[in-house]
Amino acid sequence: MRRHWTAPALTVAAALAMSGCGLGGTETPPQQQAAPTTTSGQVTGKVSLQTWALKPKFTDYVQGVIDGFEKQHPGVEVEWLDQPGDGYSEKVLTQAASGTLPDVSNLPPDFALPLAKQGLLLDIAKADAKAMEEYVPGGLEAYRFAGLDGTFGYPWYLNTDVNYWNSELLTKYGLDPKQPPADLDALIEQARTVKEKSGGKVYLMSRKPGLSDLANAGVKLMADDGSAFTFNTPEAAALLDKYAQAYKDGLLPKDILTDTFQGNAKLFSEGKAAWTTGGGNHITSLQTDNPSLAPKVVSSAAMGTPPLYVQGLSVSAKSKNLPAAVALARWVTNAENQAAFAHLVAIFPSTKASASDPFFSKSDGTNAGDAKVTAFTSLASAKMLQPVQFNSAMDKIVNQQFALAISGDATAKEALDTAVAKCNELLNQ
Template sequence: MRRYWTRLTVALVATAALAGCGLGGSKASEDTGGAVTGAVKGKVSLQTWALKPKFTDYMQGVIDAFEQKYPGTQVDWLDQPGDGYADKVLSQAAGGTLPDVVNLPPDFALPLVGRNLLLDVGQADPALTADYVAGGIDAYRFPGHTGAYGYPWYLNTDVNYWNGDLLSRYGLDPKKPPTTLDELIAQAATVKERSGGQVYLMSRKPGLGDFANAGVKIMAVDGKSFTFNTPEAVALLDKYRDAFKRGLLPQDVLTDKYAGNAKLFTAGTVAWTTGGANYIGSLATDNPTLAPKVVPSPAMGTPPLYVQGLSVSAASKNRPAAVALARWVTNAGNQAAFAHLTSIFPSTKASAQDPFFARSDGSNAGDAKVIAFASLAKAAMLQPVQVDGAMSDIVNQQIALAVSGGATSQQALDTAVARCNQLLSQ
């Protein structure tokens, strides 16, 4: 993604220097806040990402209902294919043709916020914080910028999944799985000892999300530097290095050849993995005999939050209709209907009492759905959106070096922070 947004910044700098080139001139770069008032009428454009053809009927129904609720409105719905979406948004932003309402995950929204191309919907819609879950809104708040720049649309998170059969076989209680790293390490030692090293409980190295859950501040408040080389991060890496040295993780877990804990879980050689709320359903296809034995539990610490949202262009010539449309698409009823069609969760507070999400049918898959939905109340984005692919590679390489003993934890973290800060400054 870094190359997309580097090109976007260059393009925006160039086009912003040209008066009247479709970015709304100085007004678009200055007038990005304030409550939006006025009649909801006229034409307004909506861009989604890869919803056709599977969800055409659903979206068209939402649009038709909006036009009926607000007579005189006309929605121009654009749906872009999955591949190349970042390039498309880049081109639209640089050319001043960004739709009035556009589907942007937080990492796509950030560079546009930096150029004042998105509306602060927190100011435009004073009811935002009252109606949507805090984590979803916070995903569209960015360091160095005041306000919120997107309506959270649909959410997801991770759940822990345990092989109940393996835990029982090695003397552990599937109804009391680990809830902390220390408990995980202790039970991993039990599994190793009693399985003769044939089965693992731990099967992945840590990442930035684990640091965040350990109380590590990943970035400075202003978002201009990384700060995760702290004593807390060192202590966490030291625990993983010790566990790796004791053989509690697969030997190839630090290499590019590692199959991944999800595949090993499916094969029955690993007793723990993480996944979305629908994981057991997909597992039933890959390993139908294992799926009924799986026990779900909440993610350890703060659950990770995955967000899609709708942002409003600051250059929109029809802000009242744009804000109303973004709120309409993301309201409780429309989000619930969408969630019934696919494996996502709504972001509105009003959805909390919906029995479809809040009650299990008694199956382990139903339990997982309820656990995931309940987790959204405290879920948060654990990895800053500023982290791109190149930075992730650096962090992963240095973590692997520390866990393997090739460098001290402090050395590895210092190197990762220095190199990521260098990329960030570019």
Template sequence: MRHLRRNPLTRRPAAAAVAALAALTLGGCGLGDPADSGSPGPAATGGEVKGKVSLQTWALKPKFTAYMEKVIDGFEKKYPGVQVEWLDQPGEGYSEKVLSQSAGGTLPDVVNLPPDFALPLVRQGMLLDIGKADPAAAKDYVKGGLDAYRFAGQEGTYGYPWYLNTDVNYWNGELFTKYGLDPKKPPASLDELVRAARTVKEKSGGRTYLMSRKPNLIDLANAGVPLMDAEGTRFTFNTPEAAAVLDTYRAAYQEGLLPKDVLTETYAGNTKLFSAGTAAWTTAGANYITSLAVDNPTLAPKVVSSPAMGTPPLYVQGLSVPKNTRNPAAALALARWVTNAENQAAFARETSIFPSTTASAADPFFSESDGSNAGDAKVTAFRSLATARVLEPVQANEAVKTLVNQQIALAISGQAGSKEALDTAVARANRMIED
């Protein structure tokens, strides 16, 4: 699943929003509605919270129907003069549905939008700047989550972060020990990873890999490469620093530190190799060990986790309010209510995501491990959210990423120079976003 930018309920894109997701300068002291714990909230910006208000989510039915109905009932109880209409759209075709609604002027009052779905509406001036409408949001939600709804070339913040996820490194502790590596001190940089991969190759006789995926845009971002210009109009990742990353991977590939078929379209993927025990490292969301226990119960207890190398990637879902809503007071209050610490914590207990409120930092469910390696991974991921950021620009859609991956494969294989491949990728990607 690769749309965690789309749906953090499952670490990759959403086939069904929550069933389709699995992601702080976390401050605060306890759970509860931020509007009830010191922050005035959007209702203070003017207007009485009453009347009809609509909320659109993405593929939460039927799995999370009971949860959402409880959240809505709580809102209507708090504001007796409000009636909420809950609309839930199927997982497939959601972006097209949102664009159709926006074109027809029928967007609901509160809309579940990942950042990449929100950007086209922001460019058309269709979404409310919640930074102006609700200034308290700046301290009640984690910075990375709010930053996801701040777009280059656009002033303002155009969504409340709802639920988050991020990536964690997973290592086969048994193989580490077997090949003389310390599972308590796994690689924390690309250079350390290459050295450890060399050790694994030599001591396993080439039967086991540590590195088992090619680099992508996130790897370039973590090397300090600016992926786009400040205005968000042009890709700019064809830099010497980016070329150096590809050079490192090409040398590792030629040395046999990666599987030969890692550059092909038929490659099984490093997570599958990890599950099979032929690769000793993978990245995945916070709940990976739990799912691995189903696929490979023998391996799962041997896995150790560590934070993602560099800046952890952030996957975000959020709620936006159209500028033309007929009931802004109720819409802002509803978006706040759905995304408050208490409701997000309840949601996280039903699925594998993390809340986006600063108040959630004090919740031991997220911040304390039960002593299992799965519990340790959850805490590792949660702590990583303090510095996690959306690393891939929302302009890097699937077509752009496919193009970039193809050029990266040519560079790693030696069929093109690293700078040449990056120049080609940038030029073609820029033409794609101009069209």
């Protein structure tokens, strides 16, 4: 499933208004940035920082980061703007259209895309080339957009998914929890074993595929220039056919294709499914939701390329104080400040230097500690698997068409062709 990962203090907020919307009266041609005066020079004067729903829970943390920056650079003054969770995308659009975008803003990649298209965000690859060596590759790649030349954000904090297995159920049905499936074929094979030995009472597989699964199967999801979706390929059809056969063979819950399906994570929590995916802290939440299950859970790295969920800081290309803006974005996203944030909330830092931090890289010996290390280690190769242009309306179309293919009500090719055609209609609106 596509996940729009928002600020730690938020529930998930829809970004549909951003992804298909223009910037009102903005007349700036696509990707035509106002030539910055300079990004180097004395860091002084006023500079603004906009965050997304971090007050009041993280007020002390953010203010401490700001105080440290002002102490590091005497003469600089940071104005901190924190916007509520609801309506943040519309607020950013309004700021951009009116020319009041703050110097530095917290923008996830899908929020940054329309601004980058209008030339309103600084290309840090040109302005701050050193940054290209200091952040994990996937975090930087998240701010490079098809059809545009540049990198339009500093990765701030990250997360990814890992696999979680119910070791008690795997053992009960003759499988080895120390050697869980590492790919789809092995997953289907072991799911068949669980079905046969449990009499269909327990499932190993309990979710249907999405675009991320196609990406991991080597399917090219979008044209290089971002002009069209391209995931209706023979490889994609083959993957859907595997799921269709698994569904026909009873390896997936019958209601998995309906709106009434409880969800993979809930079935796992209830002991009705032996596998789920989740962030690096999922076992910690299980300790609250199902304390008896939590000790039985073991983790493994995500199958294929781990998915990346990223928040970042983008610099306004029209900032009147670029030296301070770039320095501030760098300061907020440096290894020390990100590590301090990660001690407060379950996130991971985006800097390469963080790899040696034992808080992330060494387990305390618990299964929760092991999962955290698995997730953190995965970030070195994690990527955003779905294009940022793929929005919630498109996700609904894909889910509907994939369900038709898996149920046998359409061929895989028919479902994929329809999904691509409808998604491209939305893309070109």
